[in-house]
Amino acid sequence: MTRSFQTRREFVTTTAAGVGAALAGASTARPLRAAAPYQTGRQIGFAVAGIGNLATNRVLPALRATRLARPTGLITGSPERVMPLATEYGIPPDSIYTYDDMDRMRDDPSIHAVYVVTPNGLHRDHTVNAARAGKHVLCEKPMAVSVTECEEMIAACDEAGVKLAVGYRLQFEAHHLECIRLAREKAFGALTMIEAGFGFRIGDPSQWRLRMDLAGGGPLMDVGIYALQACRYLTGEEPVEVVAFASKTDPVKFAEVEESLVWQMGFPGGCLGSCSTSYNLSGMNRFRAYGPRGWCGLEPAYGYGGIKGHRSDGAPLDFPHMDHFVTQIDDFAQCILEDRQSKVDGMEGLRDMRVIEAIYESARTGQPVGLQS
């Protein structure tokens, strides 16, 4: 596991990666020149892989609204079906790819990066394929469905000299950033407890989120990961131990993945995290971080909009809405242009996946699971 981290670090410190190759639409993974400074007027062209609801309603509109990016390609299993969308976004038919011919992107200079929005179980393959075609990758959360897959993705991007980021849009959102600031600056004293939960009632029983091969897990993979993220970025620490309980009241609908899951985490500084997730409840969408002198929190916390801040002292925790996808895409584009790692890079996705695997192990075995920090 540490092997790929070292490889990545070694790579970053010893090679000039990314922006040159990407902007040039390089036909090889080898970097063409040293890291470029910010280039005014340049935009990163993104191909979107996985043209479903999220791509159509969030990602593509956001790509059009960004400052530093634009939609330049589509990757889909049904090229004929996305033609109208391609027309709408000015994407030429030549820049529509299938998952089987992603390698052909190597020769498409309009595509510098791929935003992977396919089901979780396909993230690894689509990320690796994009990297091998010399494209940077922004991969939706969860990064993949196992630690091993995350490591493979990091290694593939390192080898190809492309950047990798995970779609943790909330790490760029103002309410979340303010809570992180309050937590880190000990506005209510050092954190002693975090409650965080995200769940909803899932509909259509035939959807991929309920299939283990495509989803890699249930609500923990899908939305519980937000609660995990919140605990990690509020404390700024990695949990050292986790313990979890799963429950299933509908074994037909939830034949393959967990229905509800609660887990607790101990952090090195002494903060405890108490988290919940479920596909069989409505209206759980919150976190709250407590210290000796009070708390701050968000509810709703994790949606695409409507985030509301709350503080025990009644002070405002209120910021204008911004499109989370625009913000995260612009950040990743800027990272590419400035040749630096995203703060939500592959390592950040891998750290979550380590905890997620530990949570599942604890739920399965009934035993607490230690995590090396």
Next chain:
Amino acid sequence: MTRSFQTRREFVTTTAAGVGAALAGASTARPLRAAAPYQTGRQIGFAVAGIGNLATNRVLPALRATRLARPTGLITGSPERVMPLATEYGIPPDSIYTYDDMDRMRDDPSIHAVYVVTPNGLHRDHTVNAARAGKHVLCEKPMAVSVTECEEMIAACDEAGVKLAVGYRLQFEAHHLECIRLAREKAFGALTMIEAGFGFRIGDPSQWRLRMDLAGGGPLMDVGIYALQACRYLTGEEPVEVVAFASKTDPVKFAEVEESLVWQMGFPGGCLGSCSTSYNLSGMNRFRAYGPRGWCGLEPAYGYGGIKGHRSDGAPLDFPHMDHFVTQIDDFAQCILEDRQSKVDGMEGLRDMRVIEAIYESARTGQPVGLQS
């Protein structure tokens, strides 16, 4: 363990207990006659054991405000110090007792029951002493500091033919009762998850709540028990398994008891309970019960007043304030007058203590602890 339950049940079904002896101020624990019906105009005289803040500011004023009870005695380690209070409440000097001469109450016909408000570690002795003096007992929560003590208290009250209730005032509170109704009637579907937490930042480091011999534990014993109660009365079930994590950031202040603790419970119907308690945070005072179609909850939930109800559908969950001590004392007085068990009887206190011991065991061993239902 089952021994004392059976003893108690056998006793209840084979003897006529309580009201006759109590109202007569019986000089023996033996019941004098069969259960009396409700007697209009009769009031249950209560002696209060432990004249601290709670007794002075809550219990004695409540006793004066009840319909069916009145303050008729004080039990204290400092008789001279409580003289002004005795005068204020019209309690004659003869009805002031020390913990060493509680047996003398046997001959005090004005005292039918004792409200035990002493530190947790003394509940067992004071309850047993009151029972042996032929008095009914209303004992503050936690009922005691171990399952064994709870069993001894139940046995002592059974043997003496007196009733025993635990100070679970919120089981008589309108917001809580409404949440119980919503949960049991599946207003939001069958419960799948409960979040419950109660904590505060403890002050004076010399107080008895931080001493293991007097408190029997930390915030779990003191306030976490409310979160446990909420999970139990919302589901109407006993947990079958618990797992817990404790944390300590101030090992000096919390040398003897836990500082913060989170625990999770699995219930037979599939509901998961996720609970938190701490002596080192501010403003945690809530529960929320989730079902597939929404949730109801209270925040603040557990204080003497100011309880606020919340529902996911925005419908009101709002009731006038009532004095919780008045309500619970009147209920216990009525139980005595009607010769029936309180719904918050010794068994209810014992059930909580079984879970509390399991939570501490899990926090200590790191292992999940099963509970027989």
